[in-house]
Amino acid sequence: MNAAFSHPEPVAAILQAIRAVVGPRQVPLHEPCFAGNEWVYLKECLDSTFVSSVGKFVDRFEAELASFTGARHAIAVANGTAALHVALLLAGVRPGDEVLMPALTFAATANAVAYCSAVPHFVDCEQRTLGLDPHALRDYLQSIAEIRSGQCFNRSTGRPLRVVLPMHAFGHPMDIEATLAVARDFHLQVVEDAAESLGSTVGGRHTGTFGSLGTLSFNGNKTITTGGGGAILVNDSALAKRAKHLTTTAKMPHRWEYRHDEVGFNYRLPNLNAALGCAQLEQLPGLLRSKRRLFELYAAAFARVSQVHLVAEPANCSSNYWLQTLLLDEAVADRRDQVLAATNDAGLMTRPAWTLMHRMAHFSACPRMSLPVSESLERRLINIPSSAQLAQSASA
Numbered sequence: 001m002n003a004a005f006s007h008p009e010p011v012a013a014i015l016q017a018i019r020a021v022v023g024p025r026q027v028p029l030h031e032p033c034f035a036g037n038e039w040v041y042l043k044e045c046l047d048s049t050f051v052s053s054v055g056k057f058v059d060r061f062e063a064e065l066a067s068f069t070g071a072r073h074a075i076a077v078a079n080g081t082a083a084l085h086v087a088l089l090l091a092g093v094r095p096g097d098e099v100l101m102p103a104l105t106f107a108a109t110a111n112a113v114a115y116c117s118a119v120p121h122f123v124d125c126e127q128r129t130l131g132l133d134p135h136a137l138r139d140y141l142q143s144i145a146e147i148r149s150g151q152c153f154n155r156s157t158g159r160p161l162r163v164v165l166p167m168h169a170f171g172h173p174m175d176i177e178a179t180l181a182v183a184r185d186f187h188l189q190v191v192e193d194a195a196e197s198l199g200s201t202v203g204g205r206h207t208g209t210f211g212s213l214g215t216l217s218f219n220g221n222k223t224i225t226t227g228g229g230g231a232i233l234v235n236d237s238a239l240a241k242r243a244k245h246l247t248t249t250a251k252m253p254h255r256w257e258y259r260h261d262e263v264g265f266n267y268r269l270p271n272l273n274a275a276l277g278c279a280q281l282e283q284l285p286g287l288l289r290s291k292r293r294l295f296e297l298y299a300a301a302f303a304r305v306s307q308v309h310l311v312a313e314p315a316n317c318s319s320n321y322w323l324q325t326l327l328l329d330e331a332v333a334d335r336r337d338q339v340l341a342a343t344n345d346a347g348l349m350t351r352p353a354w355t356l357m358h359r360m361a362h363f364s365a366c367p368r369m370s371l372p373v374s375e376s377l378e379r380r381l382i383n384i385p386s387s388a389q390l391a392q393s394a395s396a
């Protein structure tokens with residue numbers, strides 16, 4: 001081992017390790033991969049004129065999603081945020097309720113709660129999974145919650161605590177089993193934001209299928225894309241029917257009448273997008289293999305870099321490795337912006353963690369527990385180029 005590695009300068013060492021994997025070119029954070037039947041299925045859509053809300057690809061995409069994830073039902077919708085909105089409504093979230101969720105997440109998780117006129121209540125994360133910490137949640141609920149006639153309430157605000165909404169960050173499964181146990185003890189429903197974790201499993205079971213409802217996203221930067229799109233995963237058949245009904249304007253089935261039995265949403269996924277989704281799903285197993293291979297390549301490159309580590313899947317879990325994640329040691333956390341500047345200047349797209357939800361003006365008054373781990377992760381986390389194609393082109 002040479003001197004440069006025994007006394008590494010973190011910024012240069014990180015740049016060098018990424019370069020060793022991706023080679024000497026400009027690299028985005030995450031690119032979609034269209035290497036299968038995308039053109040064929042899209043052409044079929046256009047030729048049939050069924051490009052919009054009716055068509056065989058929507059049904060096929062839903063059936064294939066259910067089969068891949070093991071959920072009894074999958075309902076395709078316009079995007080992952082719409083999926084979350086409807087999943088929360090179906091879990092019983094009502095105006096004025098509080099929804100427990102991680103402070104470290106993408107804005108959509110908290111926005112969906114706000115769409116229900118409910119209040120996000122921010123919970124800390126654990127470093128091991130980057131997701132909501134169920135043990136911290138249990139301790140916290142023991143001090144702030146009370147159960148009255150089978151319903152959990154926040155003693156200080158008086159509002160019902162209805163749902164816990166964990167999120168599997170960057171594809172790494174959070175500790176969903178311990179979360180289910182907390183939810184059971186405190187009479188909470190569980191809705192999983194699995195937008196980032198298509199293909200990630202816990203004990204062999206797909207993320208998003210543990211709670212009463214789960215949601216996926218097929219935005220352009222996710223593991224597979226439909227352009228824009230999402231899905232609700234649910235086992236309960238009555239809830240699945242309600243999900244389909246609510247997301248398709250709540251129209252009563254009839255040969256010609258336009259009759260709607262409640263205020264529904266136009267959240268359905270167009271056939272054109274579902275066609276793209278069917279082609280993408282065919283490639284998902286290969287994409288997951290490539291993304292795991294990319295993790296191994298980065299792990300080898302970063303093994304020699306001190307003061308930084310690459311986040312690996314938690315024990316007993318399989319991650320889809322959607323976005324590869326570096327964590328700087330606390331001692332060099334103040335170098336994060338230099339790492340971001342140096343890598344982006346060099347054409348290697350890297351990004352920091354999301355700004356924690358409670359720092360946004362519109363969520364700053366929401367209740368929260370103390371968030372030491374989330375705040376630490378926010379200072380130290382960097383996502384690095386993660387496209388599946390990088391593993392295919394890398395010289396291993």
Ligand SMILES: *Cc1c(COP(=O)(O)O)cnc(C)c1O
Nearest residue numbers: 079080081106108109195217219
């Ligand atoms: C992508 C994402 C969503 C949903 O995003 P859409 O762009 O609406 O499909 C929700 N939550 C998280 C954590 C996400 O990363």
